[in-house]
Amino acid sequence: EVERRLAPAVLQWPGPRFALLPVCFAPRAAVTLLRPLRAALLGREAWLGRSPLRGRLGELVCSERLSVADDPLVPGRPASRPLDDEGVPSRRLTLIDRGRLVAFACDLRTGVAAGVPSTGHAWRLPDAVPRVGFTNFLVGPGAETRASLLGSMSKGLLIEDLEWGPGLNPLGGVVAFRAPWAYMVDGGEIRGRVEGVSLSTNVFESLAHIRGIGDDATWLGSHCLPSLLLEGIGVSVTA
Numbered sequence: 001e002v003e004r005r006l007a008p009a010v011l012q013w014p015g016p017r018f019a020l021l022p023v024c025f026a027p028r029a030a031v032t033l034l035r036p037l038r039a040a041l042l043g044r045e046a047w048l049g050r051s052p053l054r055g056r057l058g059e060l061v062c063s064e065r066l067s068v069a070d071d072p073l074v075p076g077r078p079a080s081r082p083l084d085d086e087g088v089p090s091r092r093l094t095l096i097d098r099g100r101l102v103a104f105a106c107d108l109r110t111g112v113a114a115g116v117p118s119t120g121h122a123w124r125l126p127d128a129v130p131r132v133g134f135t136n137f138l139v140g141p142g143a144e145t146r147a148s149l150l151g152s153m154s155k156g157l158l159i160e161d162l163e164w165g166p167g168l169n170p171l172g173g174v175v176a177f178r179a180p181w182a183y184m185v186d187g188g189e190i191r192g193r194v195e196g197v198s199l200s201t202n203v204f205e206s207l208a209h210i211r212g213i214g215d216d217a218t219w220l221g222s223h224c225l226p227s228l229l230l231e232g233i234g235v236s237v238t239a
Contacts, residue, residue: 010181010193022156022211023199023233024149024185027218029162030225032177034139036170036203041068041095043106043121044132047113050171052204056101063210064099067140072120079135079222085124090135093119107132134222141226142213149212149229151188157197157235158183158190165198173204200234 025033045051053061072090074080082090086108094102106114107122110132122130150158160183165176179197183190207230214227 010195017238018234018236020232021235022153022229022231023235024146024153024156024158024212024227024229025162026146026158026160026227027216027225028220029159029179030139030228031220031223032162032164033203033228034225035164036173036175037068037207038134038137039170040173040204041104042132042134043104043110043114043116043119045171046104047110051104052171052173053101053104057103059101060099061101062096062099062204062207065142065210065213066096066099066207067094068096069094069138069140070105070121070134070136071138072135074136074138077136077219077222081135084118084120084122085130086118086122088118088120088122090120093121105132105134137223137225139217139225139228140213141215141217144212144214146214146216146227149214149227150185150190152212152229153185153188155187156185157194157233158185159197159199162199173202174200175203176200194237196238198236198238200236201230201232206230206233 040051040053046054071092072081105121106119107130108118111118121132123133124130159179163178177199181193181195182197184194209231211231212229217224217226
């Protein structure tokens with residue numbers, strides 16, 4: 001695996017130091033990319049007025065390609081459970097259905113404040129009151145192979161690993177990331193690696209313009225996500 005990832009030669013970035021490009025986020029990178037969305041789908045954040053999705057139930061909040069759920073009943077996963085930590089029976093919860101906001105994850109306290117039932121998403125830490133949280137966070141796969149996603153790019157990047165930028169509020173949506181390296185895609189093919197890559201975007205706006213979703217949904221801890229191809233990502237290269 002390491003040899004495969006390091007095989008493409010390191011290239012000098014041929015374009016301007018900053019550009020807006022299509023970027024394909026492999027599943028591991030997509031976990032980091034979607035951190036603002038996960039936070040915004042917590043009922044506590046909506047109740048406190050911090051979620052940008054507050055008051056938008058039933059509305060189209062992202063591309064119709066995107067569906068998101070949380071499923072505590074997936075067999076064999078470490079976060080799966082029949083009951084949450086307040087004794088509420090677990091059930092699969094659809095959060096976004098083909099781009100439309102369907103629900104927020106709630107515990108009992110959040111549900112009472114919002115006037116809705118608990119969705120069975122309470123987590124209790126030692127010596128602390130329960131807090132709402134996810135179990136198995138799932139993004140529905142698409143029908144396109146990774147090769148097909150890359151083939152649709154005349155020029156862009158493939159990102160396999162992503163690091164969260166410092167001092168940023170995920171609920172704001174405007175975020176910056178660092179990538180140890182990225183694969184440069186030109187003419188639909190990987191031409192080599194580039195280093196010193198930083199990315200910036202408004203995640204919620206980018207999710208409204210999803211160009212493609214891969215068929216490669218992969219389990220990474222308590223997340224199962226496919227590759228996501230997004231338009232107009234700010235790319236800075238310093239190396």
